[in-house]
Amino acid sequence: MAGTDAWLILNAAGLSVMRQNLLLDVFGEAETILGCSDAQLLAVEGITAHHLARLRNACESFDVEAAQAAMQAAGVHLCSRGSAGYPRLLADTDGAPPVLFVQGSLTADDAQAVAVVGTRKCTAYGRQVARRLSSELSRRGFCIVSGLAEGIDAEAHLGAIESGGRTIAVMASGPDITFPGSHRGLREQIAGSGAVVTEYPFGSPPLRERFPERNRVISGLSLGTVVVEAPARSGALITARLAGEQGRGVFAVPGPVDSPASRGCHALIKDGAQLVEVAEDIVEGLGIMLDAVPVRVQRDRPVAELSGEERTIVEALSFEPKHVDAIVGATGIALPAVNAALMLLEMKGLVRRFPGNSYVKIS
Template structure:
C-alpha cells in the first residue's frame, strides 16, 4: 500500500479483506467484532483466540490468519475507484442510517450510483419472479405512484415483480435502489444489464458482495435483509407460500419495519403468501394511499429538497396547496389566527385546508385554538 494512503484507506482495506474471506458472513463477522473489536484486530488475532469464537473452525481460522486476500483487497479497492464505485462501511458518514439499526448490517456496501439523504423515505416492493400480468401491472403502478410521491423504491433487480417495480419508478422519474445478491461485475439476471444501468443513473445498485461474486442460491435470502433494512416498509405483490419474498417480509418484521401486501385472487396460488400475511396482520393495500397512511413516522425529519422536510410519510400524498398550508404550521403550538395571518394565501382556503390536514393526521389541534405539526 502506498505510503501516502490515509488511515481511512487502511481501515477500508481491512474491511475489504475481511469481506473477501469466504465463510465470514454477517453473523460470524458480528461474533468476531464482538470478540476483537476491529477488522484489523480480527485479521491479526492468534489462532487459538479465533478458534474460541463460536462458529470458527480450523479452515476459517486459517483463512483469516494467512490473510490470503491481502493483495486482492488492494486490487479490489483500485478496481472500485477506477470504475467510480463507492465503498461504504459502518463507520463512514454516508453509510445509510437505516442499515445501522439492523442486528446484522452489511460490513461493506459496494455502490454504483448514489444513495442520497432523501432515500431514507424508501419502500421496498418484492414478489414472485414467476408472476401474472396482474402482478406486473400492480407492481409497476404502485412503484410509479410511490415515486411520484417522493418515495424511493427498493427492490432486488430480479425477474418479475422486482423488474416491474424498478421500471415503474424509473418511468415516473423517481429514484430506485436495486440490492444485488452478486458482485457489481456480475449483473444477474444478465438480461437486466440495461435495466441496471438505468437504475444506477437514477438511484443506485448496491451489494455487500465482492466485485466478482457470481450468483449462488444461498446469497439471495441473505441480501433480502438489506432490501428491508434500507426501507421504512416492505410491500409484497404476488408472493406464493414458497416465495423468497416472504423472507424479506420476515426480515422486515424482525427489523421493526412496516409490512404491506396487495391481495390477489383468493383461488390463485400466486398470492397465497400475501393473503397469509394479511390474515396475520400485514396491512392490506388497495392503493398507494394505504401505504403512505400506514407507514410509521420517520425517526427524524427527512430533507427531500432544499426547502422541504418530511416529518411523516402521510405528508407525501398532499397536494401542492395542502403542502404550502402545512408549511405554515410549526412544531411549536401556534394559534389558528397567527397561522392565517402569517400567509398571503386566501384565509378561507387556509381554514378549510387545515381541517383537511387535521383529518389526514399531519396537523394536531390543541385546546384553545392552537395547532401543531404532527410528527407521529
C-alpha cells in the first residue's frame, strides 16, 4: 500500500487524533499501522476492539482512488506527520494532527509565523488594527496565520496578501468545503500566497466542535497569537489559551474601555498577555531580531505632501466610520471638495471607504 493511501485510510477511520498519535508513537508510519496484526494493535494502551474495528472497516471500505481523484481535482496534497514538509512548530505540540490537507504550499520560512485572530463581529477599529498589524508583520518577514472566518481573520489574511507576504488559513471543514462560502475568492488568494490547510477529510462539514480543534492548529503553527478584538466569550480566547499551553507568546490589542468587542482582550491583558499597540511590540515580545528592514508604507507619507483640505479631513477622521456629511460638518469644507479629497486620500492609502459613504483613517 502506498504511503499516501495509508495516511488517507488512517485519517478516514474515525479515530481521535490522540489515538492516531498513540499508534504513530509506537509504529511510526500509517502504512506500518495498517499492516499490523490485531494482537499488535490491541497491545497498544488505549486501543480497544472498537478502535480496531474502525481501522479494519476503513481498510476494507474507504475508496482511496476517489479520495486521490478529489485531491487532484481540488489542487490539494497531503502532508503527514514526520514528513519533511510537516510544519516544525506544529509538530512540537501535543495533539498535532497526523495529516494536513494542503492547498498551496508550506515552506520552512513559515516557521516564523504569528497568528492574528479575533471576533467575526468586529468593529471598524478592529478591522483597521488587524489589517495594519498583519501588513506590518508581513513586511518584517512573518507569515500570518488565521482561520479564514469573517471579521478579524479576513482582515489578517488580506493585510498579509496586500503586503506581498505569506499567509496560512486553517479551516474547520474538509478541503472541499469553504466556510463561509463568501470567502471562496479569499481562499484562492491565500492559496496563491501561502496555504489553506485542514486536518479534516473531504466531505467534513464545519461542525461547531471542530472550531476549537482548528484553533489549536492556528496557535500551533505560530510563535505567538495576537488577539485583536474579542468579546468576553470568543473562540479567539480559546486560541490564546491554547497558545499559552503550547508555550507560545500571547498578545492582545486594547480597545475602548466601554467596547464590548474588546472585553476579552482586556481580560487577557489583565491575565498577563502582552499589550500590543504596534507590530514592534510583537517582534520584541517574541525576542526575534530581523535582518530585513521594514518597508515604509503609504500611511507614513509626510503630512507636508497633503493639501490643506486633505490634512484637515484626515485630522477629522478616526478609526470609527464617519459619514461624509459628518466630515463636512466637522471640517466646514464643501461637500464636492470633501468628496474629491477623500478620493485622493483613499488612493494615497490614508483613508478607507466603508459601505454607506463612510470613511475611517488608516493609522
